[in-house]
Every structure is written in C-alpha cells, then in structure tokens.
Amino acid sequence: MGTPVSQMVSITNQSTSSVQIAQLTTSISAFTVSAGALPINLPAGGSLQVQVSYDPGSTADSTGQLNVEAKTGTSLNLTGAVRLHGQGSTVSSLTELSCAKSSMIGAGTDTCTVTLSAVDSSKSITVNLASSSSAVTVPASVSVPSGAISASFTANVSAVAASQSVALTATQGSVAKTTSIALGGSASTSAPSISALSCGSSSFTGAGTTTCTVSLSSAAPSGGASVAVASNDSAVTVPANVTVASGLATASFTANAASVTTSQTATIAASANGSSHSVTVQLNAAVPALGLSATSLAFGNVSVGTAVTKSVTVTSSGTAAVTINSDSISGTGYSVSGGSFPATLNPGQAAVLTVQFDPTTASSVSGQLTISSNASTQTVSLSGTGSTVTPTVSAISCSSTSITGSLADSCTVSLSGSAPTGGVKVSLAASNAAVTVPSSVTVPATATSTTFTANAASVTSAQSVTLTATTGSTLRTASLQLNAATPALTVNATSIGFGGVVVNNSTTQTVTLTSSGKAAVTVNSVAVTGSGFSASAVSLPATLNPGQAMTLTLTFDPSAVGSATGQLSISSNSATNPSVTVGLSGTGNPHQVDLSWQAPSGSSVTITGYNVYRAPGGTSSFAVVNSMDTQTAYTDTNVQTGQSYNYYVTSVDSAGMESAPSNTTTIAIP
Structure with a gap:
C-alpha cells in the first residue's frame, strides 16, 4: 500500500474503418486511467496505449473494470470492458497467473504473466514455474524486477494429436497459482466454419457504407482464418476476403453501396472451409427532385426606369443529385441572373436565382420563370406594374401599440409601390409630445418600405397618441396607447x-x-x-x-x-x-474570557485534572475559579466591564499532587 503501480493496456481497432474512442473510465476509485486528450480517432488497424494505475487504500481485494466507449463513422455506439484486479498488501506475494490465450490449436506460443500483491522496491521477486505436460514448456522461473508488480514469460506450445488441457503452475514461497491452456488435437486443426454474417445497415437510399461482421464457430487457429467475401450486385462492393486473426472468432469489413436508379436487392456472402452465410441489402432508387422557395413573385407597382429585384432559391430536395439544365424567362422587363447552367446540385444543396423587373411603360406586365432539370420542369409566375406616378404612403405600423413606461418603439412606413431613383420622402408627426418621431424618413430607391423609431416617454396618466405619415396629399395613421407608469x-x-x-x-x-x-x-x-x-x-x-x-x-x-x-x-x-x-x-x-493551555508532556504520572486561579488586576489575591476539570480549556463568564484579571493554571496528578503554577496572563475587559 502507498505505492501506486501501473500497467499498459493496448486498444486495437480491428475493423476496416476508423472509430472514435469517446470515453475511458474505471468502475472504482482505486483504479485510474490515463490516455491523453479524448475523444481520439483510431484508424483501421491502429492501436491506443492506455495506462491503468492501481493505488490501494487497504489490503482488501479490489475488483473493477476499465470501460471503453467508442463510436463508428456511422454513429454506431460501441462499448467494451477490461477486467481489473488488485489487492493492497504490505508484503509482496504472488496473487495471479494468467495467459493471453486460454485455448490453442496446433503449435505456437502464448504470453503468460505472474502478478504480485504489491510492489517491492527493495529487491526482485523470483517465481518458480512448472507445466503439467511436455506439450507446453515454460522457463524454470521468472523474476519480477524491483519496483514492478508483474513479469511475463513465454509458454511454447507443440501440436498434439488429441485434445488435452495443460496446467501451468507458478510458486512463490508457500503460495501457488495455476492456469490452464486447452490444446486442440489434429482432428480439430481444420479451419472453423462460418457461423454468422451481419451488417450494420440493411437498406440504402442513395450511396452509403456499412460495417459487416463475419463470425466463426470457434477461435481461428494459429495464422488466422481466411474468409472469402462476395457480392452478387456490382452496386455493392466488398473486399475479396477478410482474415480472422488467430485466437479470435470475428472480423469486420466495409460494404460500399452505390446510388441506383431502380430498386434492387444485393446479396453479400461469406464462405470458408465448405460453409457459408449470406445477408441481403435493399437498395432503394435514388430520385432527383427540385424544390422552389416560391412559385410566384409579385413586384407590385414599380416606377418606370427603376429596376427591382427578388430572389428564388432552388434546392435539391430528392435522394439523388439533380441537374438543372437551363433557366428561361418571359415577359417584357423581366430578366434572370445568378445561374450558370447546366449545374448539378447534390441532395440538400441549393442555388439562388435573382429575378429583375425593369418596366419600360406604365402598364401591368406578367411573365414566367421556367427552370428545366432532370427531375421536372418548374415554373414561377411573375407579375408587376410599371408606373409613372410616384408611389404614395400606404401604411404606417409600430411593433408595440400599448406602452407602459418609456420605450423606443420600432415603426414602419410602407409605399404603394417601389420607390423610384432618388427614393420617396415620407413626412412624420406625432399628436402628443410624449412620443417623438423624426420629421421625415426616406424610402430608398427600389424599396417599398423603411423603418424609424418612435420614442415614448413615461406618462402619469393614460392617453392616446396618433402617428401620421404623409406623402403629398396622402396620409396614413397609427395609434399608440400610453399607459400610466406607476412607482413601486x-x-x-x-x-x-x-x-x-x-x-x-x-x-x-x-x-x-x-x-x-x-x-x-x-x-x-x-x-x-x-x-x-x-x-x-x-x-x-x-x-x-x-x-x-x-x-x-x-x-x-x-x-x-x-x-x-x-x-x-x-x-x-x-x-x-x-x-x-x-x-x-x-x-x-456579556463579556467572557476564553483560556486554553497545553497538557504537560513527559510526566511519569497520570494527570487527573486542572485548577484555574484568578486574581483582580494589580493584586496577587488568587482564588480557584475552576477545580479538577480534565479539559485543557476554560471560559470565565463572571467578569465585569472595565476590569482586568490575572490567571494561571496548575495540574493535579493521580497521587493528588498539584504542580507549580503556569505562567500568568492578564486580560483587560473593555
């Protein structure tokens, strides 16, 4: 105890696509984990080294786990756990013998580890080793270096004709630990069969990818097991084969689905050693579609010689890319810009077209914007009126029509048509001094409205205010209600x-x-x-x-x-x-005096109590104010304002002997 120990854990991405290690946690506080900044992307085949530390607070057995949370590129959540075990000890002793592989087929090697109960920083610890069969050979002993809690050794495995279990024993002093390795005989040395095949996604609309997993009936032998993979549809591509690593029973691969124009079903098959499994993937037809932000544009009254613009957003709203071949426009005075066609928009992408109306005569003009694509032809109806008459004010409105207290109210004036070159000046007025507005505002060229601020002051009684907007002989009004503001x-x-x-x-x-x-x-x-x-x-x-x-x-x-x-x-x-x-x-x-003192040290007899003595300031007339109290503190509440007092303390032992007085302290009461 008191000596933390650490071990490294390797996390390997055995899939064919990257994963994101999102979180690493331990289930109990005795274990901690360190792996740098998370999250971290782990590429296919990549490994992450994680340091797990154990700092026991007692000699009790500690069992927990390292929890791993990860995500795939398709937002599939993955979890895993590593069992953690340790025991605090004041004496280093053998606690565990373990091997990386619990079963093997054919010849090979296995990495085994002996673990101690605690770190011995003063010397190395020798652990004796033995095997119950000549099919598995181990060194006679392994040494755990000083400052370490474990040491590894190699167990050499020979091929056997008949399946058997071999026991390995580690001994340190009177403590022995065992583990076993199951050896498969020659009858089981053939590659295991396919037991299952599954894919994360079984249906696609448009292009996409999915992770598929092939499972074996048992762990792959030394050298791994090769599994052939095939697809009966060229729209779904898979690797020609995938290898299940030695000692594992599963392996993953990526299936890539292309976009198709007609619905179809693809079959992915995995085969090995005369066995096979398959899974079907539904490919739905990807259809292009084109959406418009508006099906009509109304330009209203526009002064002749003044150009006004409005926009239309075209969006690829289908499951396949849409190709816009061309746009065209009809109607005198109308034009369109912003598009360079043909153009292809992937699903979700958009383009903005700008339509302009520049009337040349005082008359109503209708038109049409036509957009041609591989989805369908879309149209936007256009309308507008050319005018030689300057537009007049058509409305005045404010955001707040009922106001309590002071407020800067946002208001808008609107015209009957688009303002010509130079804009249109609108005069403003308020019927009550409690509301102030600018004397005028100008609606800029091509615009149909503009805003201004009406500043309302706090009033003590309720009243109404009329705002007036005027152009020439045309005026429009808006009413504001001012409510009395009350103090609180x-x-x-x-x-x-x-x-x-x-x-x-x-x-x-x-x-x-x-x-x-x-x-x-x-x-x-x-x-x-x-x-x-x-x-x-x-x-x-x-x-x-x-x-x-x-x-x-x-x-x-x-x-x-x-x-x-x-x-x-x-x-x-x-x-x-x-x-x-x-x-x-x-x-x-009332005033009080708080006294405290240290108990005498080095006394050969037991102290049974303390006596506290007090005398008026300037005198030596000490009298006991607290007798035979075992506490080393005393509060004197019987004091008078403006007086001073002298105090000292004596101790009394078990024989009744009283010590000499302590130092004297003087306290003045304010």
Missing part, C-alpha cells in the same frame, strides 16, 4: 436578526430598496427605533429610476445584556405599500 418600491427583507453580540461591540446587516415599478419611485424617509439599533446616513429624499436600487446599512451595538427589538420604517411614494416596516432583533451577550 420593493424591500428585500421583512425582518432582520443580528443574533448574539457582545455588549459594546457592533455588527451590521444590509437592506436593499429597489425601484420595481414602471415609473421612478421617491424614498422620502428612513427611521430606526429600538435600543442599540441604527441606520447609516443616506441622502433623502432619493429618487430611484425603474430597476435602480439603494442599500441601507443597519448596525446593532448593544449596551446591555439581554434581548433587544426594534423597527426600520421606510416611507415612499410607491403606489402600493408606501410605508414599509422591517422588524429588528438581537441579543446583548
């Missing part, structure tokens, strides 16, 4: 307790006053009653705008022992509760 005052406490305070000492608390209404509130007066209570000086009357606050500091300074009560009174012009009271309470506590 909020106090953050209804009572304050100061607790116990030593006489002639002070403590403070604060109270916050907040303007919580729509109009400014005026605090007219603050008064405090009750012995020992007072409030900090503030400048009154004080006006707080909505949202503003002020803080009062209250003080309790008791002059006598006992309970005390008081009251804080606040007067304001608040529409509700103009007079607010806050209850005050506190207790005056």
